[in-house]
Amino acid sequence: MTLALILLSVLILGSAIVALSLRNLIHSALLLVACWAGIAAFYLWAGAEFVAFAQGLVYVGAISMVVLFAVLLTRQGTASEPLGFASWQRFILALVAGGGVAGILVGAVLGTPLTVTTPGPVPVLTVKQIGAQLMGPHVVALLVVGILLTVSLLGAVVLAAEENVKSPEDEV
Amino acid sequence: MSAYAMAVAGSEPFLERAPLLLRDAFVQLLPAPTQWLVHHLITIVAILAVFGLFFAFTTIAERKLLGRLQNRRGPNRTGVPQFSILPWRFKHTLFGLSQPFADAVKALTKEDIVPAAADKLLHFLAPVLVVAFSLLTFAVLPFGRNLIPVELDSALLYFFAAGSATELTIFMAGWASRNKYSLLAAMRALAQVISYELPLMLSVVPVVLVAGSLSTREIALAQGGWTFGIIPHWNVFTPWGFAGFLLFLVAALAESNRSPFDLPEAESELVAGHLTEYSGFKYALFFMAEYFGLTALSGLGITIFLGGWQAPVPFLGFVPSYAWFMLKLVGMIGFFIWVRGTLLRLRIDQLTRLAWQFIVPLALINLLNAAFWSLTRDWTGALQLVRWVISAAIVVGPFVLLGRKLNAGRAPRTYRYATS
Amino acid sequence: MSPLQLCLLLSSLLFCVGLVAAMARSNAILVLLGVELMLNAANINFIAFWRYGPNPEAGTGVLFVLFSIAVAAAEAAVGLALVIAVYRHQKTIRLASINRLKG
CATH class of the missing domain: 1.20.5 (Single alpha-helices involved in coiled-coils or other helix-helix interfaces)
Known part of the structure; x- marks a missing residue:
């Protein structure tokens, strides 16, 4: 059970990170679809079957299409502008801020004594x-x-x- | 699980249980730790084998039937080599029945051309994923009383979630080709598929409302029984079910890109739409996925409107349930081929107007109709007749009014021919 | 480490990936996608607490996620329509160059 969760987490996080750092918007959108499908798989793992299929229907079927249409309608399909100094600066600042938030959240999760430690059967x-x-x-x-x-x-x-x-x- | 337990216990005829017994006998031969895996693998292999062959024979049936509809014979030459069955005849043509296998060999040996500018990865992934997604939908169809690959509580939701994933592959195919015509055709195909997904789901919702379940097994079971001993309790034999079935048929035709809605790859007008840059086996995979999608949608239509695996008359109940399902499937596919040979192709504006101005409103009204039907469940005697009349009026009234309103100023069409 | 903590870690990290994307990228569509990802991370938390919480029969987490998915769909539709409208007027969707209202 836990192994499956770790594999799913790696899939979800990996595809999300790669998707949001790619320069080609179509590739990002398609990789994000994989990420959303991974999240649906996580819901399935947690036993929330209905939510998993709703996630699949709404995100993989509908939102992905809206995103792809928006990318094409704004002609961003093959955009590749050079990266300037300003964008690097903003990227590093964002990374620092995001890292700070991540540190606080991870610390909070690991530091909180959660009452439920033994997982029961899937409800x-x-x-x-x-x-x-x-x-x-x-x-x-x-x-x-x-x-x-x-x-x-x-x-x-x-x-x-x-x-x-x-x-x-x-x-x- | 209860149906399965009953089947194994032997309270059903032998033929009904035969596939399960065969599977269990095979699974018992293997060591215990691998049994669950083999159990599921056998299901997958069975689906692939049965529907792979079904696909092959659908193509030949389509070509032969279309040929007959167009006053020609269709493929009738491909047979087997001399040495195979009867050694004294030079060649067996077998009515051309081995044509699909010849086609498969041809597709496999053709050169696979990838455009130089194409996005290689997506260009490769699109045909692979389209077959995978279209096969996913078979997992929840009840092929027989005990033959459901996966029993899900929210099976219909799964069906549509898996089905809507194929839209992504259309986009991938069109975009990865780096050909503006492919891309435009993909956008057109997507516009069509997305517009008809709504009526498809709306035509299914009334059944969910009346059956009170999203599980395909429950919906098929709820249609058992006969009135007066001959009229089956199938959903199609109620006013709302009949209207829903017609709406479902139209939406299913459009959803699987069949004629008269085959604009995405209208052979005589476009080259091949979003598949222009595909050749050889990849093209065959798209073709295959289209037929799998059609088969799965037909299976869904059978399950929710045509009584699933139920026998049409009580005295034919000895025929195993999966045989009934396959017979109905053959009938549905035959109907789709007939439609293809008969109707003319629509224009893209006619297609979207039909969806949004005609089919979606009618499907919404039909939902109200089903609500009325399930509210008046306990009306009996003369009230039953009143129920039928009101329900039929809710179907026919809006159809006539809406049709007249939309046709105002359009029909009848005038055709002008060139004169010499 | 309990599975609940793993789920929470997954959702926190996913939230931060979305956050970094929303702050660092200049393309409006990618910023929207980052926000979507943050919403998804919140949904993962709901499901995790429903699964390992004290009262799963009530199904509150599941219902909340269903509503959240519906709101996310509405958000994506309106957000991307806004992006298209901005593109039509400005011919760009780089957030840094959409600064007409800047004093």
Whole structure:
């Protein structure tokens, strides 16, 4: 169990680091998809089957497509500008800041006495239970998420749509 | 697990249990620590072998049927060499049935051309991944009463998650070719696949609503039984199920790039769309993945609308369940081939308009219809008739109104031919 | 080291990778992807605490992650639409050169 977790962690972290340091945006996006798939595998490992497939459907199926379309629509597919001094400076500062945050978080995780030390059996949460929870105690949150998704869909269309588009039928 | 236990205990006919008994007999031969691995490997090998062969014979069936639909014979020459079966005949043509194997040899021996500017790694990965992703979806289909490779509680979600991963490979193929036509075609293909994924899922949701489960096994089981002893309780024989099945068929055709929605690789208009820069075996892999996707979607349609592995009439119950599944699968594939031979290709704007203005609204209304159906579950007698009439009205009314509204000013089409 | 601690370490490191990317990269799309990664790291924590927490039957962690994934999808759609809109007006998505409102 632990070995599988370590392998998954290496896969997730490795693909994330390589993805975010590549210069080719398409390669980064595709590697990030691997990272997201690794996170879905982690959910599967933890026994959260429904969440794992939802992650796969939303991230691997939908968000990856939006990212790739955005990369192509902004013509970043083959961008390679020279690295200037400013970007190196910012990179080193970011690394220092990120390293500091990582140090604090790792110290906090290792230093906190966590009460649960012996892992129990994988808890079983059926889709029926999740559905009952969603439609029962969390129904307001579900409705709010529905409204949020609708609004963001409309917002994205309004933002990304070109003004003064001529449809081919208007030109006849 | 209970079905499996029952099957092994022997309360079912022998033919029903035969595949499981065969597998267990083989697994018993091996040392205990490797048994679980071999157990799963056998499942994988069985799927690969059965559906690999099914793919091979689908291609020949498609070519022969299309040939008949177009008033020609189709491939009928490829047979086996002289020395194989009957030594005194020069050549056995076998009605051309060994054509797929000849095609495979041809694809394997063709030169594999990679464009000089291509992204070599992605260009290689795309065909490999597309086959892998399209095979993943077979894992949750119930091929028979006891034949489900993986029993998942959220199987339908898994099916769509695995299916949507193939979109990535379309993009990879188009982008890695470094050919602007490939890239444009890939974007078109993606626009089509993404627009039709929504209606595909929306047409499946009513079944989930009525069956109350995402598990393919439960959905197939829920369709058992007969009214008056002859009409099976399949979802397709209810008003919402019939409408959902039609919507599913259209969306499945578009999702698997079949005619009349085969714009991404319209042979007579484009070269081969996002596959232009692929040749030899890599092209064959894309081709294979397309057929696997079609087969998996047909299997899903059978499971959720056509009663899965259930027999259509009670007295034919002795035929094993997997045979029924395969028969229905052959029927579905045959239907898709027939559609390909009959209908004309759509234009890209017609295609997206059909999805967003017609099929998505109808699928949403059908969801309401299914909600009505499951709320009125306990209506009996004359009320049952009222239930049917209301449900049918919810299907037919919007269809007619929406169709008339969208067709206003468009139909009937006028064709102008060149005159001499 | 318990599996829970391993999960928490994984999520902290993933969070920091996202953070460094969001701060160091100049491309707007990569910054957005870094933010997405940070969200994912938070989700890993929810699942880890659900798995090893005292009350897994309630499924609160799972539900929270489901909502979080939905919000992440909305965020990605709007964020990338903004990037496209900015590109249309500025012809670049380098964050350093989008400084028209700077005094």
